[in-house]
Amino acid sequence: MHKRTLWTVALFSFVVGNGITSQVRGALLPSIKESFTVSNSFLGLVAPAGTLGYLLAAVTVGFAAHRLDTRRFLLLGAAGTAIFLGLLSQAPTYVFLLFFLLGQGITIGIFRGLDRPLLSALYPDSRGQLFNLYALTWAVGATIGPLFVNQVLATSTWQTTFFVLALVFLPSVVMLIALELPADLDHGHSFALSDLGELLRNPSILGMAVALLFSGGIEGGFFTWLPTFAGQYFPQSTANVVLSIFLAAYIPGRLVYSHLADRIAPLTLVLALSVVAVPVLAYVFYLGTGIGLIIGIFVVGLCVSGFFPTLSAFGIDTVPNHSGPVNAIAISANFVGLSILPVVMGVVSDQYAITTAMRLLIVSMGAFAVVIVVTKLTGDGTLSGSLLRNQS
Numbered sequence: 001m002h003k004r005t006l007w008t009v010a011l012f013s014f015v016v017g018n019g020i021t022s023q024v025r026g027a028l029l030p031s032i033k034e035s036f037t038v039s040n041s042f043l044g045l046v047a048p049a050g051t052l053g054y055l056l057a058a059v060t061v062g063f064a065a066h067r068l069d070t071r072r073f074l075l076l077g078a079a080g081t082a083i084f085l086g087l088l089s090q091a092p093t094y095v096f097l098l099f100f101l102l103g104q105g106i107t108i109g110i111f112r113g114l115d116r117p118l119l120s121a122l123y124p125d126s127r128g129q130l131f132n133l134y135a136l137t138w139a140v141g142a143t144i145g146p147l148f149v150n151q152v153l154a155t156s157t158w159q160t161t162f163f164v165l166a167l168v169f170l171p172s173v174v175m176l177i178a179l180e181l182p183a184d185l186d187h188g189h190s191f192a193l194s195d196l197g198e199l200l201r202n203p204s205i206l207g208m209a210v211a212l213l214f215s216g217g218i219e220g221g222f223f224t225w226l227p228t229f230a231g232q233y234f235p236q237s238t239a240n241v242v243l244s245i246f247l248a249a250y251i252p253g254r255l256v257y258s259h260l261a262d263r264i265a266p267l268t269l270v271l272a273l274s275v276v277a278v279p280v281l282a283y284v285f286y287l288g289t290g291i292g293l294i295i296g297i298f299v300v301g302l303c304v305s306g307f308f309p310t311l312s313a314f315g316i317d318t319v320p321n322h323s324g325p326v327n328a329i330a331i332s333a334n335f336v337g338l339s340i341l342p343v344v345m346g347v348v349s350d351q352y353a354i355t356t357a358m359r360l361l362i363v364s365m366g367a368f369a370v371v372i373v374v375t376k377l378t379g380d381g382t383l384s385g386s387l388l389r390n391q392s
Contacts, residue, residue: 003179004122010175011115012137014078017168018108019141020148021085023247024161025050025101026224027149027240030231031158036094040228044346047224048339049101055335057109062328065117074118075176077111080104082169089163112331117323120316128261128313132254135309139250146227146240146247153237199325207375208315209333211270214368215307216337221361222246222304224342226297229354233289245294249301257306266314267376270307274369277303281362285355307368308334 025046033043061073084104091097116131123130152161200206226246230239260269277300284296312330316323341364345357 006175006179007118007122007181010074010172010179011119012134013175014111014169014172015115015134015138016141017081017165017172018112019138019143020145020168021081021104021108021141021165022050022138023142023145023223023243024149024165026227026243027146028158028161029224029228030236031153032094032097035158036097038094040346040350042094044224044343045098046101047220047342049098050105051220051335051339053102053105053107054109054112055105055332055339057106058113058331058335059109059328061110061113062117062324062331065114065324065327068114070114070118071176071179071181074111074114075173077107077109077114078169078172078176080107080110082166082173083107085162085166085169089159089161089166091159109331113324113328116312116316116327120320120323120327124320126262127316128266128310129258131309131313132258132261132306135305136251136254136258139247139254139305143244143247143251146244150237150240199319199322199329202318203375203378204318205315205326205329207371207378208311208318209329211368211371211375212308212311212330212333213337214364214371215304215311216334217341218304218337218361218364218368219308219334220338220340220342221345221358221364222300223338225345225349225354225358228349229358230293232354233293242294242297246297246301249298250305253302253305254309257310261310261313266310267372270310271369271372271376273303273306274365274372278362278365278369281365285359285362 029043029046032038032046033040061068081104084100084107088097088100088104091100116134119130119134120127148164149158149161152158152164200209223243226243227236227239230242233239234242257269280296280299280303284293284300288296308330312327315326315330319326341360345360348357348360
């Protein structure tokens, strides 16, 4: 098998496990709350604990991507993730749980800081398509996550979830031990932190970052609190399935967007999706009940699924020789949003109600659409100065 194909299989294998792992937390919140007796405000810390380490590692690794041994760091990320998932299965207190989530986030961040730059180098002529397919693979795992939790909780405790997940990452570890990178792989041009300000002055990159801040908040709100919100209308096991329905929409959505990525301008695509999503969100959180609520949530999932892969590919296409730093900016913006908004929603939920907290997602979606419009009007995808010279 071609070396490029084997590397693609290794990356896609990891991202399936990453998808499952990322979506068990929301489904496990009621069990964790019962086990450690914590409030919704403290439960909201699960999201930033799982993403803070991810953010720091992904940004650090992304900015240094051109200097790092890609294979060695990918292996460190995959093996470390398996180890921390094993430790999570043994967490004796809520504080230890948060600490191990932080460690797991760091190891996943190491991997994710390098995976898209590597895919970008392996497939330089089809980034939009590959990024959407890669994100689709994550969505397959993410859809499995809440269903997997239901299956585990039917016969065992929530701790078993993390133990089994540790085993899921072992195939990636084995493949990364055996593989060598293609000798002719382009790692991009050197990048210094002093170049970051100039990179962010590019309207396209800045617009991508701000848009991903809002889209990350929207995804984080759904991932963390949708089972709790749906629990008002359905039994908890069914509420977890509602999260899987939201995530299942990512699969057909990203499959479609992988075909549209080379046919429709990326900002036009995500703007259209956000315009559709705003009224659907309003319906879900003001009027939706029963099957109508579930259909609305599925439609929102279809729309949201195209945001991150399309915008991150747009950013890297803008500055292709700095794919690592652009990927780091995309990840950091997305996960700052993903970390902050669920905490705010937890506080609002404690003070008012979970439905009130979920309505913040309508505002976030509207803000996302505004940012995309501004980016379309101001961004031309060009750079000046040293970064432009680096590409010539």
